[in-house]
Amino acid sequence: TQLLEQSPQFLSIQEGENLTVYCNSSSVFSSLQWYRQEPGEGPVLLVTVVTGGEVKKLKRLTFQFGDARKDSSLHITAAQPGDTGLYLCAGVVQGAQKLVFGQGTRLTINP
């Protein structure tokens, strides 16, 4: 059974600070996706990383896929209140199409 562990589960920081969310597994994934989910809504795709060691930037968000394609991180620079939300990592299982989700990181940015 493939598992993805996200840490921390909860994070509350002040506006302007930097933060990193981690997503770890003992399994290898063919790709990894990061989503943001608002209460009562579906996950919204932020980015997909495919190649080991790949780094993608989306404005103040930086996503990295581990060299062995077992882990990933999301780094936010100068966090803003609009970044508040639930961030989910999800890995595509090798040889299959299904996504395995982490339990999510609930991020709160205080003004």
Next chain:
Amino acid sequence: EPEVTQTPSHQVTQMGQEVILRCVPISNHLYFYWYRQILGQKVEFLVSFYNNEISEKSEIFDDQFSVERPDGSNFTLKIRSTKLEDSAMYFCASSFYDEQFFGPGTRLTVL
């Protein structure tokens, strides 16, 4: 921008009743999925569908569940005889390959 749509947004049913949840995936996508999320828990994979047949299903997807693509645009999930524990958000997703795009979800409440 193309998006996945789902209807209804909320369905309330009595235990033992049949429900059909409907989805319209993104038009040029090839893979279709159902996931569910019980309140406060991870998003869980139910089933994937490709080339008009189920390509993978989870242990949750037992004989009470079925999926169908009745025409070129709709993708449905049927629960034959609902149980209390089927209460959850159900998300439809579609992909051309790895990147999965999710609909807004149907909240199913079984009384």
